[in-house]
Amino acid sequence: MTATTAQIRFWGVRGSTPTVDQATWRYGGNTPCLELTTPGGTRFILDCGTGLRMLGNHLAEYNSSTGIDPGYNGSRTKNPPGTSFPNEQEKDDAPIHAHILLTHYHWDHIQGIPFFAPLYSPQNKFHFYSFRSKFLGRDSLKQVFQTQMAHPYFPVNVSAMSAEREFTEIAGGETFQVDDAKISVFWLNHPQGCLGFRFETSAGVVAYATDNEPGDPELDRNLVKLAIGADIFINDAQYTPEQLAGPRRGWGHSSWLAGTQVAREAGARNLVLFHHDPDTSDREVDGLLRQSRQHSENVWAAAEGMAMTLGGAQVDVHLPTTRTGQRRDGNLRAMVTGYTSDGRAFQEETVIRDLTVQGAMLYLSHSPRLQSELQVEMGDPGKETPAEHPMKLRGYVVKLEPGPQTEQTAVGVVFTE
Numbered sequence: 114m115t116a117t118t119a120q121i122r123f124w125g126v127r128g129s130t131p132t133v134d135q136a137t138w139r140y141g142g143n144t145p146c147l148e149l150t151t152p153g154g155t156r157f158i159l160d161c162g163t164g165l166r167m168l169g170n171h172l173a174e175y176n177s178s179t180g181i182d183p184g185y186n187g188s189r190t191k192n193p194p195g196t197s198f199p200n201e202q203e204k205d206d207a208p209i210h211a212h213i214l215l216t217h218y219h220w221d222h223i224q225g226i227p228f229f230a231p232l233y234s235p236q237n238k239f240h241f242y243s244f245r246s247k248f249l250g251r252d253s254l255k256q257v258f259q260t261q262m263a264h265p266y267f268p269v270n271v272s273a274m275s276a277e278r279e280f281t282e283i284a285g286g287e288t289f290q291v292d293d294a295k296i297s298v299f300w301l302n303h304p305q306g307c308l309g310f311r312f313e314t315s316a317g318v319v320a321y322a323t324d325n326e327p328g329d330p331e332l333d334r335n336l337v338k339l340a341i342g343a344d345i346f347i348n349d350a351q352y353t354p355e356q357l358a359g360p361r362r363g364w365g366h367s368s369w370l371a372g373t374q375v376a377r378e379a380g381a382r383n384l385v386l387f388h389h390d391p392d393t394s395d396r397e398v399d400g401l402l403r404q405s406r407q408h409s410e411n412v413w414a415a416a417e418g419m420a421m422t423l424g425g426a427q428v429d430v431h432l433p434t435t436r437t438g439q440r441r442d443g444n445l446r447a448m449v450t451g452y453t454s455d456g457r458a459f460q461e462e463t464v465i466r467d468l469t470v471q472g473a474m475l476y477l478s479h480s481p482r483l484q485s486e487l488q489v490e491m492g493d494p495g496k497e498t499p500a501e502h503p504m505k506l507r508g509y510v511v512k513l514e515p516g517p518q519t520e521q522t523a524v525g526v527v528f529t530e
Contacts, residue, residue, distance in 0.1 A: 118424030119316035121345060122148045125164020126415035128324075128351045128366070128388035129221050136394035139509065139527065141417025143167060144221040145323055145388060147347070151314045152424065153293035156211040159310065159321055164417065165225030172209050173230045208236040212291055215243035216323055217307040218257050227262050237276040244308055245282045255280045283308070285335070299339045301325035302332040303365035309339045316424030317344035320381065323388050325349050326357070326364070327371045340379035344423045347415070348372040350386035350401065351393075369401045373408040383411045383421070383428050396529060399486060399509065414484055430483055432511040434525050446492035448503075449475060451510075454482040465491065472527040473508070480522040485510050487526055506530065 125131075125143035132142035144162025151157075158168065209231045216222060231237045246253040258280070262270050283289070285300030285308060297311040302325050309322040320343035327333055340346045351366035369386055376384040386405060389398055398414050405412040411428075413419075418433030445465040452458055459479045467474040473489070481487060487508040512525030 116152055117316060118422050119152055119314050119319070120150050120420055120422045121319055121347075122150075122420045123164075123415050123417055124148060124168040125160075125162040125225070126387060126389060126417055127162075127221075127391055128349075130391050131163045131221075132391045136396075137389075137391070139395040139416070139529070140389060140398050140414060142391075143417060144224065146225060147321070149312060149319060151292065151294050151312075152316045155292040155294060156209075157291075157294070157312070158211050158213040160216055160222045160323065161213065161225045161229070162221050162223075163225045163228075166228040166230075167417075169225075169229040169231050173234075206236075208238065209234075210238045212240045212242065214296075214308075214310055215241065215254065216301075216309070216321075217303060217305065218243070218246060218249075218253070219305070219324070222324075223257060223261060226258065227267055232274040232276045232278075235275040235277075238279075239276055240279045240281065242281050242283050244284050244306060246306060248305065252280070252282075254282065297339070299335040300332060301336065302327070302329045304363075307365070309336065311339050311343070317428075318342060319344065319423070320346045322346070322348050324365055325367055326362075327367060328362075336375055337379050340375055340381045343379065343381045344428055345383050345385060345421055346372075346376050346379065346381035347385040347387050348375065349388045350405075351388045351390045353401070369405045369412075370408070373405055373412065376409055376412075383413065384409055385413045385415050385421075387415045389415070399529070402484060403486070416484075432483060434512045447475070448490040449477060449487055449508075450490075451479075451481045451487040452485060453479050470528075472511075472525065475508075475524040475526060476516045476518070477522050477524055478520060480513060481510050481524060483510055483513060486529075487524075489526070489528075 125146040126140060127142050127144050131144050143164035145160040146162050146164030146168055147159040148168055149157040149159065241254055243254045249256050259271050283298050285298050288295065288297045293314055295313040299309040301307045301309045301322060307324045312319045320340045322336055322339055325336060349367040350369045350372050352361045352368050354368045354370045357368045372384055372386060386401060402412060402414045413430060416432060420431045422429040445468065447465050448460065448462050450460045461477055461479055463475055463477055465473050465475060487510060489506045489508045491504045507529045508526030509529050510524060511527050514523045516523040
């Protein structure tokens with residue numbers, strides 16, 4: 114990351130309640146938490162779900178900076194596992210400053226606060242922002258902060274947190290400046306109220322609209338205004354269109370189809386499907402993503418560890434590529450079937466020389482799309498003829514980089530079945 118780019122990182126992408134089952138491990142089971150770093154180095158944290166614990170542990174262990182300027186309330190951090198960005202230098206024990214914006218007060222957006230390690234260090238400073246709830250009245254944000262750690266809900270209260278904390282009430286319709294970011298606030302359609310945030314920086318625009326349901330004309334217009342011309346539009350996609358039209362109507366969430374419609378109307382460059390339902394498996398999220406890409410070109414499904422960098426000709430997307438398990442250097446013949454980044458079908462024979470039980474590195478003359486599915490049919494080790502009973506696997510593309518030969522792409526896949 115450089116002084117001309119901004120970056121959004123996803124630490125929690127699941128909605129309603131965290132999940133730990135194997136069916137959701139690939140996209141992740143932590144509830145909402147995002148980290149936005151502006152070109153000037155200011156750090157924003159969006160929502161405080163269980164992903165906040167992961168971010169806090171990361172900051173506490175790897176706090177780094179290119180030098181902290183007193184004019185900026187933020188600092189850059191080392192990258193999540195599996196991602197790599199240049200020009201980042203490690204610096205231990207630097208104070209952590211951040212602006213934390215809460216969209217609303219439902220459990221899945223606040224439950225990470227007591228487990229955010231940097232709040233327990235006196236050298237750190239955090240500025241919290243959210244709205245005044247009609248159910249809580251004045252100092253709603255501070256009340257929510259204190260009450261979830263009050264007895265008998267938590268072993269210690271907020272007095273255990275020694276970091277400096279500041280609370281500011283904001284509302285839809287407001288616009289304010291924090292260092293090099295202009296922030297516009299919008300009301301969204303969600304039970305008990307919810308805010309959406311639009312961040313305008315020199316590198317581009319990020320629009321964050323979790324927890325919203327289409328159907329209220331005024332608030333639907335707000336959503337389009339929030340997303341207008343955004344480089345990255347992050348939108349609630351918890352339900353299918355069928356669920357939204359039936360049993361889940363009124364629960365305050367949206368669908369992939371509604372998101373593509375808003376993105377198209379607003380002229381957003383990239384749509385990110387967010388707030389995945391806890392009962393939606395990774396395979397089902399894959400399916401929702403495939404359907405979305407039939408309606409809109411640049412659509413992504415939010416995944417823990419995913420990072421999106423803006424400021425260049427296009428938004429760069431990096432997915433976590435951590436690989437575990439026994440690694441095997443082999444010579445496995447494979448037939449790979451999929452779609453290129455521009456939507457063309459291909460089938461190509463290759464040899465797999467780097468394999469684990471969870472994934473593989475493929476070398477192809479075609480370049481598939483990140484977060485697309487490949488069919489991988491593997492033969493027998495060392496044999497030049499096709500196998501009588503080939504092993505058929507589905508691969509999820511998590512990495513693309515130049516291959517060892519000219520006009521070749523190294524494709525990292527995680528096997529999904």
